[in-house]
Amino acid sequence: MSYLLPYLPQLMVAWGAYIIATASPGPAVVAIISTAISRGRNAGLALAFGVLTGSYTWAMLAAAGLSALIRTYGNALFILKIAGGLYLLWLAFKALKAAMRKETEAALTLDKQPPSLRRLYLKGLGIHLTNPKAIFSWLTLVSLGTPQDAPQVMPVLIGGCMVLGVVIFMGFALLFSIEPVHRGYRKARRWIEGAMAGFFAFAGLKLLTVKL
Secondary structure, three states, X not given: OHHXXXXXXXXXXXXXXXXXXXXXXXXXXXXXXXXXXXXXXXXXXXXXXXXXXHHHHHHHHHHOOHHHHHHHOHHHHHHHHHHHHHHXXXXXXXXHHHHOOOHHHHHHHHHHOOOOHHHHHHHXXXXXXXXXXXXXXXXXXXXXXXXXXXXXXXXXXXXXXXXXXXXXXXXXXXXXXXXXXHHHHHHOHHHHHHHHHHHHHHHHHHHHHOOO
């Protein structure tokens, strides 16, 4: 491990950038928080695990030379951007629909029709796999933390990010699934769901209109 010491400052910078990127409010973080406070710990963890899977899928592809593929297949990235924007708008619609439910209807939905953990996992996976910004974030991290003369540093960079991602995303799911937060959600359900709808709509429209 001594060979890593000269590259440790560069790795620390990349890991710091990853912490800022993952802990900042974004579609994935908002989805984890909203799921954890409305559905509980297991649901939040399932969605967070889907987000992590999507994140490290892009990490592996970035390490394998994704930038060259993007240059060759630029249209695929545009299609992915459109798909991601539409998916976020669909989540906004669902959140708005939930916000408009009456309290009795919402209680029945929460108590009797919980989505499966598999469905929540796929939701988290979809959020991250359809987000082109996640691709560029990983491309930046790989170039930032991996010196050209030391490609063997890349597994350490990605491994460190994996550990940090587990702590951050799973931490959000655990923190916002505690009982006091869950009770608070039931009291302010409409406001929270409405805020989620607004956020997802804003993120979806921004993704659709941004130039890659």
